[in-house]
Amino acid sequence: MTNSxxxxxxxxxRAALWVAGLLVPSRKRAEWLAEWRSELWYVQxxxxxxxxxxxxxxxxxxxxxxxxxxxxxxxMRYTAHEYDGKKQLLKSPILCLLLLTLLATCCxxxxxxxxxxxxxxxxxxxxxxxxxxxxxxxxDLDYSSLAVSAESYRSWxxxxxxxxxxxxFYESIVERVQIAQSxxxxxxxxxxxxxxxxxxNIQIPLLLLNKxxxxxxxxxxxxxxxxxxxxxxxxxxxxxxxxxxxxxGMIVGIMPDESWQLPDTMDAWLLMDEQSxxxxxxxxxxxxVANALPSAxxxxxxxxxxxxxxxDDGSSRSIHVVSITKVVQNNRQQPIVSFFHVLILxxxxxxxxxxxxxxxxxxxxxxSWTTMLRPWLFFFxxxxxxxxxxxxxxxxxxxxxxxxxxxxxxxxQCLVAFVGCLYTLSWxxxxxxxxxxxxxxxxxxxxxxxxxxxxxLSGRSSEFRCTRGHGLLHIPEFPTSWFSAQxxxxxxxxxxxxxxxxxxx
Amino acid sequence: MAVEAKLSHTAAMILQAVHAGYVYxxxxxxxxxxxxxxxxxxxxxxxxxxLIVSRWEQQAIADAELRPARKYYKITRTGKxxxxxxHNRYPLLVRLVPAKEMESA
Numbered sequence: 001m002t003n004s005x006x007x008x009x010x011x012x013x014r015a016a017l018w019v020a021g022l023l024v025p026s027r028k029r030a031e032w033l034a035e036w037r038s039e040l041w042y043v044q045x046x047x048x049x050x051x052x053x054x055x056x057x058x059x060x061x062x063x064x065x066x067x068x069x070x071x072x073x074x075x076m077r078y079t080a081h082e083y084d085g086k087k088q089l090l091k092s093p094i095l096c097l098l099l100l101t102l103l104a105t106c107c108x109x110x111x112x113x114x115x116x117x118x119x120x121x122x123x124x125x126x127x128x129x130x131x132x133x134x135x136x137x138x139x140d141l142d143y144s145s146l147a148v149s150a151e152s153y154r155s156w157x158x159x160x161x162x163x164x165x166x167x168x169f170y171e172s173i174v175e176r177v178q179i180a181q182s183x184x185x186x187x188x189x190x191x192x193x194x195x196x197x198x199x200x201n202i203q204i205p206l207l208l209l210n211k212x213x214x215x216x217x218x219x220x221x222x223x224x225x226x227x228x229x230x231x232x233x234x235x236x237x238x239x240x241x242x243x244x245x246x247x248x249g250m251i252v253g254i255m256p257d258e259s260w261q262l263p264d265t266m267d268a269w270l271l272m273d274e275q276s277x278x279x280x281x282x283x284x285x286x287x288x289v290a291n292a293l294p295s296a297x298x299x300x301x302x303x304x305x306x307x308x309x310x311x312d313d314g315s316s317r318s319i320h321v322v323s324i325t326k327v328v329q330n331n332r333q334q335p336i337v338s339f340f341h342v343l344i345l346x347x348x349x350x351x352x353x354x355x356x357x358x359x360x361x362x363x364x365x366x367x368s369w370t371t372m373l374r375p376w377l378f379f380f381x382x383x384x385x386x387x388x389x390x391x392x393x394x395x396x397x398x399x400x401x402x403x404x405x406x407x408x409x410x411x412x413q414c415l416v417a418f419v420g421c422l423y424t425l426s427w428x429x430x431x432x433x434x435x436x437x438x439x440x441x442x443x444x445x446x447x448x449x450x451x452x453x454x455x456x457l458s459g460r461s462s463e464f465r466c467t468r469g470h471g472l473l474h475i476p477e478f479p480t481s482w483f484s485a486q487x488x489x490x491x492x493x494x495x496x497x498x499x500x501x502x503x504x505x
Numbered sequence: 506m507a508v509e510a511k512l513s514h515t516a517a518m519i520l521q522a523v524h525a526g527y528v529y530x531x532x533x534x535x536x537x538x539x540x541x542x543x544x545x546x547x548x549x550x551x552x553x554x555x556l557i558v559s560r561w562e563q564q565a566i567a568d569a570e571l572r573p574a575r576k577y578y579k580i581t582r583t584g585k586x587x588x589x590x591x592h593n594r595y596p597l598l599v600r601l602v603p604a605k606e607m608e609s610a
Contacts, residue, residue: 037573038576041572042529043531064531067542067543070541070543071545078549
């Protein structure tokens, strides 16, 4: 019986200590409880020695446990004002830069492991097709300058000399294509000579070629995205005969999107035999591509050369041979270029969203020039880390949905980049304004100053304090003639005694 | 401490007790007659101000003696200097808390 009463009493005391321990901050609670429980055991042993009655023994332990509440209150109050290493770390400029660096690294890794994104950043057009060239009457690298008439193609194709082989022609047009019985769509179609794919070394399986000829339809190759968008990736669409304008085409193959890297984004290619090409109107303008023999490039190390062909009237004209790699590289829409355009636009719009002031924290004080330089270094480091994060994030988002057309992807990329630039640049300015110009830590301990009434001469404002005692940040609630923007009030060195930095206990 | 701490009489008595060899909370309560609700918070303040330090007894020693491990407190060099200054302010402190006699083996 005595034992059971003792055990009940002990449990009561331990429960009281546990309840008191709830007041103690969690990171200190375990040690606090361990000390009090240990001491309780010794108190109980001593009370057994001193008192003969159970009630007297219990009273001593109970009085002891009541003291635990006072101790717990003290621990709770003290810890609230204690130097908190974790909170201080979150305010640290180093942590800010580390987090941004981590984010930039994650974005870089994600971009590296997404082939589409990697390809768009580091394009390698025709890296295995160095011998493909454009034939043009101009040596300009712009696509528009390279276009020639179908008539020119017909006159050149047999006069290119021994160094050129497989001359092909294609014209890019928008044609109404009847997808189904009651559905038509405008598609970008390349009306091409049937040797185009061979000339470009694009190897894809083409089915039912003979059947298409027998049925009087031209072979039609769909791009993968067009096949997905208009035919729902239906494998049985191979063999479909569709109307392409006034022509008939039979779907004979699907071309991966990345295989076509020439001017214009194509939805389909209609391959026409020589007879149909000859029937093309002389007003048709397109591009002439050809295969140059490898020896030609050793003869012309600059990759571009020209030869002459005779005209019907006896005169001659020059034909420029332009490397396709150079043309594609010159005309490719670089995502970084689009990003810089978006960035400039965002910078123009940025003042609408946030003030571009850094809060006067850069004003001269009696600090050394290195201390004065530090906020600027920190600010520009943030910007330098933010820009690649936004650029890569926009690219990743634009390539998440592979069914998007290139134009839609580019539009999405620009939109994400624009919003991202606005948001992150606004954050960079706001964050900088909330940091102490001396130690670059985020300000804390906000207090409201002024009267609550909103009469003109009693403007309210907020004051933030640097936890290291470098100064106060004064932010008026509404701008007045004497306080239109936030301002800094530096503490004199006599304040230092109030801001002793205490390491975590 | 950059500035020498000025102790209250209670805190000085507790610091004197630690210096005198009463190295855990309950023994300090016994020798000073102060309640637990005064002694333990005061010891935490003294520890916060680096006047005393604490360490846990080795668990193996406590286990061998079939009792829980205790948390022991020890006066620091700063604490000794502060206590010396407190002796000037409270001359009877040494008499109130006499040095602990050696425990019999």
